[in-house]
Amino acid sequence: MTNNIITFMRNRVSQPGLEAPAPSKAEWETILDAACRAPDHGGIKPWRFRIYEGAGLDKLGQVYWQHAKSEVHDLTEEKEAAFVKKAHRAPAILLVYAHIEQHPKVPAIEQIMATSAAAQQAILGLNALGYGAMWRSGPACFTQKTKDLLNLQETDQIVGLIYVGTPTSTPKIPEETDFASRLEWVTE
Numbered sequence: 001m002t003n004n005i006i007t008f009m010r011n012r013v014s015q016p017g018l019e020a021p022a023p024s025k026a027e028w029e030t031i032l033d034a035a036c037r038a039p040d041h042g043g044i045k046p047w048r049f050r051i052y053e054g055a056g057l058d059k060l061g062q063v064y065w066q067h068a069k070s071e072v073h074d075l076t077e078e079k080e081a082a083f084v085k086k087a088h089r090a091p092a093i094l095l096v097y098a099h100i101e102q103h104p105k106v107p108a109i110e111q112i113m114a115t116s117a118a119a120q121q122a123i124l125g126l127n128a129l130g131y132g133a134m135w136r137s138g139p140a141c142f143t144q145k146t147k148d149l150l151n152l153q154e155t156d157q158i159v160g161l162i163y164v165g166t167p168t169s170t171p172k173i174p175e176e177t178d179f180a181s182r183l184e185w186v187t188e
Contacts, residue, residue, distance in 0.1 A: 012124065013174050015132030018165030022053060022092035023131055031125035038117035042103055046111035047118040048156070050095040052087070060095075061087035063149040067140045090134070090163035094122060095150070097158045108157075116159050123162060132167035135160045 023031065032049055040046070052060045061084030068083050069075050087093060098115035100108045123133045140146050141158040152158070 008128070009124070011171075011174060012127055013171045014134045015167045015169075015171055016089070016134050016163075017168035018090035018132050018134065018163055019168050020091040020165060022090070022165050023126065023129065027129055031122055031129065034125050035118045035121035038114055038121050040114045041110050042106040044101055044103060044106055044111060044114070046098045046100060047115040048097050048099050049122075050097075050150075052093040052095065053091065057087045057093065058084060060093060061085065063146065064140070066149050067143065067146050070145050071140075090165040092164040094162040094164055095158065096122070096160050096162060097152060097156050099153070100155045100157060112157050112159060115157075119160055119162065126162075126164055130166070131164055132171075134163040136163060137161065 028051060035049075036045065036047065038047070064086050065080050065083035068079075096115060096119040098108075098112045100111050103111075119135065123135065126133045137158070137160045141160070144154065146152075146158065147154065147156060150158075
C-alpha cells in the first residue's frame with residue numbers, strides 16, 4: 001500500500017489541458033473533506049474553498065478583467081473577452097484562500113502554509129479520482145483589488161486558483177526531482 005501511495009505522489013503532474021467533466025458535488029465534498037486533514041497548528045482550520053463552474057466562470061473571468069483594467073490603464077474593451085476566456089481553461093476552478101485570524105501562537109504565515117497544504121491535499125484527491133489539476137497564481141492573487149472583487153476580507157490571502165477537469169491527454173512521466181542535491185543530512 002505504501003509503495004502505491006509514494007508512486008502516486010511521484011507521478012503527480014500539473015495538467016493544463018482540461019475539459020469536462022469536472023467533479024460532481026459529491027466528489028468535491030469528498031475531496032475537500034479529505035483536504036481539510038492538512039496539518040493545522042492550533043486547529044484554526046484557516047482554509048477556505050470556493051468552486052466556480054458554469055456561469056460562475058464568467059463571473060471569475062470578470063474579476064480577471066476588472067483587475068487587469070485596474071493595473072493596465074490603456075487596455076481596450078476589445079480585450080475583455082480574452083480575459084474572461086482565461087477562466088474557461090477548465091470546467092471548474094477551485095479558489096483556495098486562507099482566512100487569517102490573529103492568534104497568539106500561530107502567525108499568519110503558518111495559517112497560509114496550512115492552507116497551501118490543504119490545496120495540495122485537494123490536488124492529490126482530484127488526481128486520485130481521475131481528474132487533472134493545474135495550480136495557478138500570479139500577481140493578481142496578491143492584491144487588495146482582487147480581494148475586493150472576490151468579496152474577500154482584507155486579512156484573507158489567496159494561495160491559488162486550481163483549474164480542474166478531465167485531462168485532455170495522458171500526462172508525461174515526470175522528470176526526476178534531483179532531490180538529493182536539495183537535501184542535507186545533519187547527524188551530529
